[in-house]
Amino acid sequence: MEIRETKEGTVVVLEPIGRLDTNTSGEFEKKLVELLEEKEERFVIDLTHIDYISSAGLRVLLMAAKRLKNMNGSLVLCSMSAHVKEVFDIAGFTPIFTIVLSQTEAIKISK
Amino acid sequence: MENELSIILKNDKAGIQKVRKGFDEFGQSHQLQQTVFLDAHLVLDEVLTNIVEYGYDDKKEHLIEVQIRLYENVLEIEIIDDSRPFNILETGDPDLEQSLEEKPIGGLGIYLVKKLMDELEYCRQDGRNHLVMKKKITVQVEKDDQDSQS
Numbered sequence: 043m044e045i046r047e048t049k050e051g052t053v054v055v056l057e058p059i060g061r062l063d064t065n066t067s068g069e070f071e072k073k074l075v076e077l078l079e080e081k082e083e084r085f086v087i088d089l090t091h092i093d094y095i096s097s098a099g100l101r102v103l104l105m106a107a108k109r110l111k112n113m114n115g116s117l118v119l120c121s122m123s124a125h126v127k128e129v130f131d132i133a134g135f136t137p138i139f140t141i142v143l144s145q146t147e148a149i150k151i152s153k
Numbered sequence: 154m155e156n157e158l159s160i161i162l163k164n165d166k167a168g169i170q171k172v173r174k175g176f177d178e179f180g181q182s183h184q185l186q187q188t189v190f191l192d193a194h195l196v197l198d199e200v201l202t203n204i205v206e207y208g209y210d211d212k213k214e215h216l217i218e219v220q221i222r223l224y225e226n227v228l229e230i231e232i233i234d235d236s237r238p239f240n241i242l243e244t245g246d247p248d249l250e251q252s253l254e255e256k257p258i259g260g261l262g263i264y265l266v267k268k269l270m271d272e273l274e275y276c277r278q279d280g281r282n283h284l285v286m287k288k289k290i291t292v293q294v295e296k297d298d299q300d301s302q303s
Contacts, residue, residue: 061194063173063194063195063198064198064202065169065170065173093194094191094194094195096195096198096262096265097261097262097265098198098202098262100261101261104253107253111253125191125192129265129269132265132268132269133249133265134250138253
């Protein structure tokens with residue numbers, strides 16, 4: 043899967059493209075783990091180009107959130123479509139993540 | 154008016170990918186309502202992955218059948234497989250109130266299926282699971298609807 047990656051100061055901004063399902067979540071997890079092992083601590087995941095996320099994708103985000111919390115790092119999600127937000131709400135994930143509307147806002151609060 | 158898609162797949166990741174591609178084409182050619190299309194992709198992913206990863210005790214190849222039927226007001230997805238008996242309606246729900254630290258990783262997929270679909274039917278017949286999932290397709294609102302006042 044294509045994952046666009048940029049860095050804004052100390053914040054890593056990832057923009058996965060397509061779907062976060064059982065097929066693609068492994069690659070996304072690998073990218074996150076790679077960055078975590080390089081000691082990156084501030085992450086923004088921009089979901090503009092994610093059509094839908096299945097439980098596999100949710101699990102990857104949960105893993106990242108748990109690890110970052112243990113490191114006193116941060117994870118901010120932004121630009122979710124209505125459908126992705128609905129899945130987050132149903133899964134009970136909305137209260138445990140920091141979710142904002144725009145990437146600009148996400149980067150701002152990550153610094 | 155009824156439109157159908159029938160796919161037989163092997164119990165592996167390539168098989169599930171075949172279903173994704175087939176349903177992508179089906180959804181696009183029938184101009185399926187976006188939320189219905191996305192929900193259907195999600196439940197196909199969850200159920201088929203569940204079968205492939207947890208459904209079999211042996212290492213043999215098994216076949217799974219996916220039937221998709223599009224009616225005017227509802228999309229029906231039927232999945233038929235010979236994995237171990239699994240009645241989704243009888244599974245317990247995960248505890249969603251837990252905080253980040255306590256949250257377990259499992260149990261979500263099936264819960265999402267139960268919540269996103271409008272109707273679920275299950276039966277076990279001739280050594281096979283038959284799961285039918287239905288999602289309503291909302292009627293398109295006419296542009297000159299009387300309710301819209303600007």
